[in-house]
Amino acid sequence: MNTSPAVIExxxxxxxFGKLDAVNGLNLNVRPGRCFGFFGRNGAGKTTTIKCLxxxxxxxxxxxxxxxxxxxxxxxxxxxxxAYVPDAVAFYPWMTVRETVHYLASFRRHWNTxxxxxxxxxxxxxxxxxxxxxSKGQKTQLALIGAICPEPELLVLDEPxxxxxxxxxxxxxxxxxxxxxxxxxxxxTVFVSTHLIAEFEGLIDEFTIIxxxxxLFSMEADSARDRFRKIRARFAGPPPAVNLPGAxxxxxxxxxxxxxxxxxxxxxxxxxxxxxxEELHCESLSLEEIFVASKTLAEAAP
Amino acid sequence: MLxxxxxxxxxxxxLQLVDQIRYAAACGALRAGEPLPSIRPLAEQxxxxxxTVAKAYTELESQGVIxxxxxxxxxxxxxxxxxxxxxxxxxxxxxxxxxxxxxxxLQVDADxxxxxxxxxxxxxxxxxxxxxxxxxxxxxx
Numbered sequence: 001m002n003t004s005p006a007v008i009e010x011x012x013x014x015x016x017f018g019k020l021d022a023v024n025g026l027n028l029n030v031r032p033g034r035c036f037g038f039f040g041r042n043g044a045g046k047t048t049t050i051k052c053l054x055x056x057x058x059x060x061x062x063x064x065x066x067x068x069x070x071x072x073x074x075x076x077x078x079x080x081x082x083a084y085v086p087d088a089v090a091f092y093p094w095m096t097v098r099e100t101v102h103y104l105a106s107f108r109r110h111w112n113t114x115x116x117x118x119x120x121x122x123x124x125x126x127x128x129x130x131x132x133x134x135s136k137g138q139k140t141q142l143a144l145i146g147a148i149c150p151e152p153e154l155l156v157l158d159e160p161x162x163x164x165x166x167x168x169x170x171x172x173x174x175x176x177x178x179x180x181x182x183x184x185x186x187x188x189t190v191f192v193s194t195h196l197i198a199e200f201e202g203l204i205d206e207f208t209i210i211x212x213x214x215x216l217f218s219m220e221a222d223s224a225r226d227r228f229r230k231i232r233a234r235f236a237g238p239p240p241a242v243n244l245p246g247a248x249x250x251x252x253x254x255x256x257x258x259x260x261x262x263x264x265x266x267x268x269x270x271x272x273x274x275x276x277x278e279e280l281h282c283e284s285l286s287l288e289e290i291f292v293a294s295k296t297l298a299e300a301a302p
Numbered sequence: 303m304l305x306x307x308x309x310x311x312x313x314x315x316x317l318q319l320v321d322q323i324r325y326a327a328a329c330g331a332l333r334a335g336e337p338l339p340s341i342r343p344l345a346e347q348x349x350x351x352x353x354t355v356a357k358a359y360t361e362l363e364s365q366g367v368i369x370x371x372x373x374x375x376x377x378x379x380x381x382x383x384x385x386x387x388x389x390x391x392x393x394x395x396x397x398x399x400x401x402x403x404x405x406x407x408l409q410v411d412a413d414x415x416x417x418x419x420x421x422x423x424x425x426x427x428x429x430x431x432x433x434x435x436x437x438x439x440x441x442x443x
Contacts, residue, residue, distance in 0.1 A: 035351050174346040181352045182342045201309055202350040222314040229312060279407060284312035 005068050007032050007154055007189045008053060013062035014213075015048050022048040024213035025062070030206075032153070033186045037200060037207035037221075038193040039291050045213040046193040050158050054084060067153070080109060083147035087159035089139045093132035097125050097142060104146040111149050115179055119145045123171065137168035144172060148180045155180055157192040161199065169199055177203065197288040204287060209294045216298040225284040228297060229265045233257045233277040240275045244268055249296045260285070260293060262300045303332060303339065307348055315350060319358035324367055327378055328390065338368060338376040 008030035015023040023045040030036045040046045051057040052064050055071040055078070064071060071078045091100050097120075105111040120127060123141040125134075134142065140160065147155060155176065161169040181188050194200055201221075208218040219227075231247075233239070239257040244250065247268055248260040255278075261268045265282055272280055290297065305322055307315060326332040341359060345352040359376055362368045368376045405415045 033353065170349070173349050177349065177352055178342055178346045182345070185352050185356065199349075202307065202315065202348060202354070205351060205353070225309060226312050226314070283310040286309045 004032050006030060006065075007034075007067060008036075008191060009063075009065045009068075010049065010053075011063045013049065013052060013064060014060045015045075015052060015057060016060045021213050023052070023059075026210065026213060026215055028208060028215075028218075030189060030191055032189050034205045035181075035190040035192070035203045037197070037204040037287070038191060038210070039195075039197060039207055039287075039294075040193070040210040044210050046210065047158055048213075049210075050084075050156060050191075050193060053156065054079070054082075081152055082154035082156060083150060083152040084156045085140070085143045085147050085158070085160045087162055089143040091131040091134075091139065091142065093130065095131055096127065097129050097131060097134070098127035100131055100142060101127075101145060101149075105149065108150040110151060112151055113149075115151075115183075116145060116149045119148065119175065119179060122175070137164045140164060140168065140172065144175060148175065151180075151183055153187055154189045154191065157190065157194070159194055160192070161194065161196055169196070173199060173203065197291055198286065201287050207287065209291055209298075211294070216294050221287060224287070224290055227263045228285045228290055228293075229261045229282050230285055230289070231259050231261050231265060231268055231272065232279075232281045233272045233275075234279040235275065235277050242271055242275060244271060246300065248300055249293065260296065262297070305344075305348060307350065316354050316358040316361065319355065320361050320365075323358070323362055324365075325393070327367060332378050334378050334380045336378050337374075338378065340375055 006029050008028055010026055010028035013023050013026045013028075014021060026045070026049060028038075028049075038046055038049070048057060052059050053066055053071060055075050058072065066078045067081055069078050092103075095103065101116060101120075105116075119141075123138070123145070125138060125141060125145075131139070131142065144160075157176075161172050164172070176190060181190070190203070192200060192203075197204075204221045206218070206220050207224075209216040234256050236255070238255065239252050244259060245267070246262050246264050248262055250257070250259040252258075257272070259268070261282070269280065269282055285293065303323075303326055305319065307318055309315075311318065313321075323332065323338065332338070338359070339347075341352060341355045344350075345355045348355075359368065359370075363370060363376075366381075367379060369379050370376050402415065410418075
């Protein structure tokens with residue numbers, strides 16, 4: 001439906017470290033204005049992929065393009081249009097918050113000083129404080145200011161909220177929605193890798209789950225929640241042996257039957273209802289549950 | 303206005319917003335001419351993608367429920383189309399279904415269920431009648 005060129009396009013990307021294939025034939029396509037979730041377990045290849053996007057690592061094979069450009073050839077052109085917040089941020093410890101902001105701004109053609117003042121106030125950061133005295137949460141907030149003030153077209157977030165307290169995590173997400181996305185919603189793209197999927201659930205339009213450097217599956221968040229549902233039935237006696245076409249992860253325990261429906265939940269519910277259960281319950285899987293069950297679901301996913 | 307987004311309902315998030323605003327309009331929680339929350343603070347508050355909230359508002363506008371006044375925001379329209387009778391019945395039937403499932407689990411039979419429903423209706427009618435007496439009494443004194 002959206003035919004505008006991709007902001008991020010990854011084709012058959014492979015990155016090897018010695019004998020280890022950290023990324024192994026990965027494809028990605030992120031369109032402008034989207035918030036794209038990039039999910040995977042530790043060591044699945046998320047950070048390696050992101051480093052290839054930023055030309056911090058070179059692909060062993062395959063291609064990576066950002067804004068239609070090759071980050072290896074057009075590094076400055078690419079980086080001037082994006083901002084990156086890694087999981088561990090480091091600043092020059094002798095600089096104050098104000099000096100750090102000015103230093104970061106000096107690399108940018110455009111810098112929104114109104115947003116800067118607004119966020120410093122919102123995060124309650126003291127401009128005279130030395131960065132060496134900032135907490136982990138405050139360092140992340142400072143990095144977020146550095147990423148949002150240039151109003152880039154693409155915001156790349158790599159585990160941005162891990163290890164932060166719930167209040168800082170909440171503010172972080174609100175800032176991404178408000179200060180960043182609302183500035184120019186059609187063209188501001190977010191690419192976020194995270195384990196804290198539940199917190200980003202409302203933000204994610206579309207996601208890819210990777211494992212061992214390969215894509216398990218990619219889906220729109222709304223259609224994934226519509227398609228994958230958990231069904232639970234409790235019977236008066238042992239669960240009857242019925243044929244449940246397409247049901248995944250069928251588990252029996254005592255008088256209960258639990259299964260994952262894959263797009264045909266209504267049909268499965270009908271079959272179970274005909275067995276007169278005492279209780280029958282159906283709910284969608286959240287994105288986090290989809291991630292946890294991704295290996296089972298991948299057998300049936302497109 | 304209180305919104306509740308349920309990612310486990312399986313319904314597209316923007317449609318949940320659309321339905322909740324239409325519901326608020328239908329039951330008078332939101333009146334004609336009253337403003338809807340602006341997109342940005344609502345998105346921040348619900349921690350939803352800004353575009354999801356915008357999509358819900360666009361949908362409500364195309365359904366004729368709300369109108370956007372440039373520079374002022376979104377407002378519930380005077381002649382907003384409330385739910386059709388059918389849609390209102392459907393909403394009610396869902397609640398009745400829930401109650402009936404609970405009744406079944408609690409081993410309450412159909413006759414007792416209907417009896418209880420009638421009892422509750424009578425209760426509300428009595429309350430309404432008392433209220434009317436009170437307000438009339440207040441006016442005459």
